Amino acid sequence: MTEETSPLTRKLGAFVALSGEELAVLDRLHRRRKTFKAGQDLVHQGQSEQAAYILASGWVVSYKIQPDGSRQIVDFQIPGDFLGLRSVLLHTSDHGIEAIVDIEAAEVLVSDLLQAFARTPRLATAILWAVSRDEAMVVEHLVGLGRRDADARMAHFLLELGVRLSLVGLGTRQGYGCPLTQYHLADALGLSAVHVNRVLRKLREDGLVTFRDGKVTFDDYKRLVALADFDPAYLDQSRPLLP
Known part of the structure; x- marks a missing residue:
């Protein structure tokens, strides 16, 4: 995967047409690659002096x-998402981050970010857009x-994931791969696992959406x-916002 086609580049490209210099800076941010196994924490709640990460492949949960x-x-x-960026800037992580599947992520030190922002202010603005979108x-x-x-609630969540994944080339209006379990959905949506099963069955029987086999x-x-x-x-991704 080249930097021109990386998920983060696709995502930021919805905000700004990236220059060659900006692509080179993004490439440097991706150089410190690490892999994490499913169930492994990248960041622990309360941890200090940790790095941020750019998720290159796989899914994680905060x-x-x-x-x-x-x-x-x-x-x-x-x-394409940044992981733990707020916690790096605030010095202490207020949440944990765990790999749902085996993942690859680029470790980004705060010094890397400061250098990147100083060299390419437009890229800094694009990253601020991405973080604001997450908020x-x-x-x-x-x-x-x-x-x-x-x-x-379930329908909205599944649609939102589809739009987010389409931005980085991993989803369409037909659907997308999704490693989440019903327990993940239950926790995120404030439902019981039994209720999630019932809701998914109803949506499927009504001919709206099917969630099966990942x-x-x-x-x-x-x-x-x-x-x-x-x-x-x-989600603010209908058109590029900066030339």
């Missing part, structure tokens, strides 16, 4: 450990937990969008 020891999933990250998704998830019923298939995309009242404007 989570918080509650005082009673239980775990709450905050979000899932896909290729907008967290807000949307909070709205979903408080305002959407279980069917709409693949999400949109059986009727338009009707699913209508059920979820899904407006992807908060």
Whole structure:
């Protein structure tokens, strides 16, 4: 995979047409590659002086450990996402990050980021856009937990993942590969695993979406969008924003 086709380049390309110099800086940010096994933590909650990562392949989950020891999933990250960037800038991680499948990620030190930002201000702006977009998704998830019923919540979540994956060339309106379990979905959506199973079965029987054998298939995309009242404007990826 060349830097011109890396997931992060595809993602940032929705915001700015990257120059040769900016691509070279991104290439340098990807040089310190590491692999992590499924179930392995990249970052521990409360950890300090850690690096950030750029996810090159695979999926990870961000989570918080509650005082009673239980775990709450905050979000899932896909290729092209930054991992732990906020925690690097704040010096202490307020959440953990765990690989869902075997992954490859590029380790990025804070000094790497500062040098990259100083050399290429447009690239710094594009990364700020990507981080702001991630924050907008967290807000949307909070709205979903408080305002959407279980069917709409699930539909919205699966549609959002599809839009995110399409940006990095890993999803279409027909569907996408998805390694999440029903337990992952339950934790992220504030439902029980039994309820998740029931909701997925209903959506499948209604001819809207099928989630089976690690693949999400949109059986009727338009009707699913209508059920979820899904407006992807908060994802802000309809056109390049900077020349």
